[in-house]
Amino acid sequence: MKRIAIRRFPIQAVLVWAAALVVVPMPFTAIPWATLGPMYRSMLTPITAGIYAYIWMLECVWLGCRPRWLDRIIGLPGIYVLHGVLGTGALALVVYHQYVLPSFGPAKTTGEIAFWTLVGIVALALVMMAGWLDTLVPPLATVRSWLERVFRHEFTVWLHRIVLVAVVLACLHFNLVFYIKDLTAFIVTMDVTTGLVLAWYAWVKLRDRMFAARGKVVSARRVSNDIVEILVDCPAMHSWEYGDFVFLRLPRERGMHGSHPFSIANLPGEHGDAMRFAVRINGDFTERLYRTARAGMRVDVIGPFGMYERFIARHDAHAPIVVYAGGVGITPIIPTIMALSGTNRPVTVMYTAKRADDLLYADELRKWSASEAHTPHMQVGRWSKTELAEQITDGAIYLIAGPSGMIRDVRRMLLRHGVPGSRMFYEPFTR
Numbered sequence: 001m002k003r004i005a006i007r008r009f010p011i012q013a014v015l016v017w018a019a020a021l022v023v024v025p026m027p028f029t030a031i032p033w034a035t036l037g038p039m040y041r042s043m044l045t046p047i048t049a050g051i052y053a054y055i056w057m058l059e060c061v062w063l064g065c066r067p068r069w070l071d072r073i074i075g076l077p078g079i080y081v082l083h084g085v086l087g088t089g090a091l092a093l094v095v096y097h098q099y100v101l102p103s104f105g106p107a108k109t110t111g112e113i114a115f116w117t118l119v120g121i122v123a124l125a126l127v128m129m130a131g132w133l134d135t136l137v138p139p140l141a142t143v144r145s146w147l148e149r150v151f152r153h154e155f156t157v158w159l160h161r162i163v164l165v166a167v168v169l170a171c172l173h174f175n176l177v178f179y180i181k182d183l184t185a186f187i188v189t190m191d192v193t194t195g196l197v198l199a200w201y202a203w204v205k206l207r208d209r210m211f212a213a214r215g216k217v218v219s220a221r222r223v224s225n226d227i228v229e230i231l232v233d234c235p236a237m238h239s240w241e242y243g244d245f246v247f248l249r250l251p252r253e254r255g256m257h258g259s260h261p262f263s264i265a266n267l268p269g270e271h272g273d274a275m276r277f278a279v280r281i282n283g284d285f286t287e288r289l290y291r292t293a294r295a296g297m298r299v300d301v302i303g304p305f306g307m308y309e310r311f312i313a314r315h316d317a318h319a320p321i322v323v324y325a326g327g328v329g330i331t332p333i334i335p336t337i338m339a340l341s342g343t344n345r346p347v348t349v350m351y352t353a354k355r356a357d358d359l360l361y362a363d364e365l366r367k368w369s370a371s372e373a374h375t376p377h378m379q380v381g382r383w384s385k386t387e388l389a390e391q392i393t394d395g396a397i398y399l400i401a402g403p404s405g406m407i408r409d410v411r412r413m414l415l416r417h418g419v420p421g422s423r424m425f426y427e428p429f430t431r
């Protein structure tokens with residue numbers, strides 16, 4: 001009889017989501033509930049909705065700093081999902097707040113501008129940043145491609161920062177509402193919190209630009225017509241966990257000042273102080289990198305981030321590992337399985353690519369397979385559903401790396417066969 005898969009979330013992730021959605025905003029709502037006059041008591045519910053929306057917006061700004069300690073708990077993709085939920089939730093609460101609680105004069109003006117700014121941010125972020133939506137709504141891929149050609153990567157980076165404008169306008173809004181501005185304790189608390197969050201955001205962005213680990217390209221080798229392998233020497237980045245990724249930016253190259261995530265395809269010390277990356281053309285930044293990568297280029301490195309090693313450590317040390325990888329998605333897998341090569345832990349790799357020259361590091365996989373416990377399967381073209389399902393093993397954990405459509409299909413297949421979501425790991429945006 002087929003088992004029903006029940007997804008179990010790690011307690012750390014549950015606590016993070018509970019804190020962000022409920023716990024953090026609660027103290028800010030307590031002051032109006034305790035101090036607002038009787039005449040305005042009936043307005044407390046929409047006022048509370050507005051406060052929650054504003055605190056969620058501040059949390060979005062803070063999450064935009066990519067806190068590394070939080071990445072090691074829920075992963076950077078998890079941070080992005082939380083960021084998106086908070087932003088969309090803030091928009092929903094603001095709609096309710098505005099509809100139920102109209103304002104007037106300057107307070108109305110700043111509130112409406114903040115609202116429409118938030119609408120634009122959410123809409124553009126969904127189209128430009130959430131690549132996973134392309135697989136659910138195919139026409140969005142065309143729209144996204146067109147917008148990338150028009151605005152380029154530099155503009156999409158600034159889309160994230162437009163939320164600062166919405167935050168400042170929303171702050172002005174509640175400072176101008178006549179029955180709120182008299183709540184001195186509330187205004188001081190909100191303004192100080194806003195100032196601290198914005199100051200932290202400014203410091204982190206300055207730190208990443210001025211004090212990022214500096215490296216240089218040692219070599220750039222084009223391995224196919226849309227993939228380039230880059231070796232970056234970066235002495236300051238001498239340690240990372242297997243499967244990690246970093247953000248790269250090229251400050252001396254036009255149009256490449258924004259940072260972009262790439263998986264590290266080697267273990268620390270394997271190439272001295274160098275990190276290896278396999279970059280596939282997927283947008284304007286990677287297209288420029290493919291065309292212009294050359295030895296001697298300066299590269300700023302931010303990170304590392306990632307959860308492969310920690311995900312594996314959370315499970316039984318003898319649990320079999322099954323890997324489903326597609327194309328350039330093999331890059332975080334290579335150091336992961338190499339780190340486990342000294343053990344007799346059963347590891348099976350199902351690796352596929354569209355073309356033969358896109359099967360990266362095939363020779364390394366063949367050498368790795370010398371151990372009887374290691375089984376690589378490589379082919380050009382997709383595996384059938386039956387072939388994928390045949391690798392399901394009792395007690396195994398599953399690593400999925402590749403295009404978002406492949407990740408979605410493999411996850412669905414595993415869930416249908418009773419594999420709980422807590423035994424799967426994937427980072428859909430890494431390259």
